[in-house]
Amino acid sequence: MSDEAKEGEEFTLEADSELRFEIEDKDAKVFVTLISGFAEMFGTELVKKKKYEFLTGAKVAIFTYHGCVLNVNGKTDVSYISKETPMVQYLNCHAALEQMRASAEEKDERGPIAMIVGPLDVGKSTLCRIFLNYAVRLGRRPLYADIDVGQGSISIPGTIATILIERPASIEEGFSQTAPLVYHFGHKGPGSNNVLYKATVSKMAEVTLESMNVNKRTKHSGMIINTCGWVKGDGYAHLLHTAQAFEVNAIFVLDQERLYNELLRDMPSFVRVVLLPKSGGVVERSRDLRSEQRDLRIKEYFYGHRTPFYPFSFEVKFQDLKLYKIGAPPLPDSCMPIGMKAEDNKTKVVAVTPSPSLLHHILAISFAESTDEDVIGTNVAGFVCVTDVDMDRQTITVLSPQPRPLPNTVMLLSELQFMDIV
Incomplete structure (x- = not known):
């Protein structure tokens, strides 16, 4: 089997086998069509004659219980049929x-x-x-x-x-x-x-x-x-x-x-x-690839995946922000108030003063109205990304999936960062 699916290459799969392929080339696209038989991808059935599009980074395994014929159109980095499948x-x-x-x-x-x-x-x-x-x-x-x-x-x-x-x-x-x-x-x-x-x-x-x-x-x-x-x-x-x-x-x-x-x-x-057993098609990811995929997940949140989203950018004044992080720096037990343990600091809600260090950080918008509520146990409405901090004007600029105003002003600082380069 060649490593590269040629223009309109057909794969005939026997019962209980799967076609595996990966796409690593930037901007590459691969189209797959089920010609005959029955097939599924991770439990979702493929519709006969429908053309499915896969983009860069896709790791695909199409399985058949009864046998099928698949047409693969486009350049893959590796493609093969495996009978060894769990x-x-x-x-x-x-x-x-x-x-x-x-x-x-x-x-x-x-x-x-x-x-x-x-x-x-x-x-x-x-x-x-x-x-x-x-x-x-x-x-x-x-x-x-x-x-x-x-x-x-x-x-x-x-x-x-x-x-x-x-x-x-x-x-x-x-x-x-x-x-x-x-x-x-x-x-x-x-x-x-x-x-x-x-x-x-x-x-x-x-x-x-x-x-x-x-x-x-x-x-x-x-x-x-x-x-x-x-x-x-x-x-x-x-x-x-x-x-x-x-x-x-x-x-x-x-x-x-x-x-x-x-x-x-x-x-x-x-x-x-x-x-x-794990599937033979599972590939180990490097630390760099994991980091790239994290960035991609955040980018998809703001910009969409196949359906493009159009995020908003607007300023928020420092005075309108109630910004916190969860977890205070650890203190030795001797410095802790009576009855408190060092681990109590790990769930402490600490106020954060806006500064240039906020740049590119993700902020979670909490449904909590104030820190009097259980901030840790309150779910979040969504996320914004800080794209600019203006200390002179006392404002931050945020990238947001929704227009202003923000649904709430209690925000929680994440260590995760995202560089807004589209």
């Missing part, structure tokens, strides 16, 4: 989740709360997408919780978010992003503030589990949780905490036997722990 095992796990949903429906109980865990770059987000797509194709309405603050598949990086999945993901754009519940964390990894991460996950779990009781269809459908790739030390402690907070009853471990055995040891007996 898709049948993934389907079996989906069937087990569906049995749990059917049982929950009969007894009017909560459906499966499943957590996908594993180290970096093993395909956790992809497996979440497959499970969610299969569920909605059967008429279910599951929740999707993404607590991977490093990449952010629902909102921007530096946040944790939940969304109700009502229809299969679009082949080209993924799941519909309407009305997500988003909480600010403000760092690229949980290790930057373990105490705050734990508190934010606990709040998200409390709110989402409560919301499941409101709608019976969602209650029976359950939830799929995507986690960070940090699985050792404090990272492992976060996995245990997440499982407890969300009252998880199924854990799927991708590609790490040690983690699987640790969870078997530490999880209560009612939690099913399953070890699964």
Whole structure:
């Protein structure tokens, strides 16, 4: 098989095989059409004769249970057909989740709360997408919780978010992003503030589990949780905490036997722990590529992906800003007020004085009216990016998805930055 899909090259796939390809060239486009048979991408069915467009950075795996013919038009960096695919095992796990949903429906109980865990770059987000797509194709309405603050598949990086999945993901754009519940964390990894991460996950779990009781269809459908790739030390402690907070009853471990055995040891007996292989098509990403993808996620928030958005730019006066960050510098225990521990500082809401150092930083607009409220436990309305700080005029200029005025003036500073170069 040649590494480059030529103009209109046809691939004939046998049952239980998949076509994998990657696009790395800048401004490259690849079009894929299902000519005959049945095929799906990460659980979403391809429509026959419809032309699908994939852009730079795409890593695609199109699977068929029964066999199909695909036409690939455009330049790929690598393209091949693989028979070595874990898709049948993934389907079996989906069937087990569906049995749990059917049982929950009969007894009017909560459906499966499943957590996908594993180290970096093993395909956790992809497996979440497959499970969610299969569920909605059967008429279910599951929740999707993404607590991977490093990449952010629902909102921007530096946040944790939940969304109700009502229809299969679009082949080209993924799941519909309407009305997500988003909480600010403000760092690229949980290790930057373990105490705050734990508190934010606990709040998200409390709110989402409560919301499941409101709608019976969602209650029976359950939830799929995507986690960070940090699985050792404090990272492992976060996995245990997440499982407890969300009252998880199924854990799927991708590609790490040690983690699987640790969870078997530490999880209560009612939690099913399953070890699964990663797909051979999963590619390890370098630190630079991860950083690029973070920037791309933030850019898409302001400028859109395939459908272009047109963000607004306007000034906000210093006096109209209520700007805070969460987490004060650590103090030795001897300097702490009586009864306070050093870790209490990790969730302290600290006022920030506007200065040139704000430039390019992301600010989360909180629904909290003031710091008298639980700022950590209050979700956010959206994000702006500081594009200019004018100390003489005492103003900042922000890039915003909505025109002025801002929906609220309580803003939380994120360590994430975005250079607004379109």
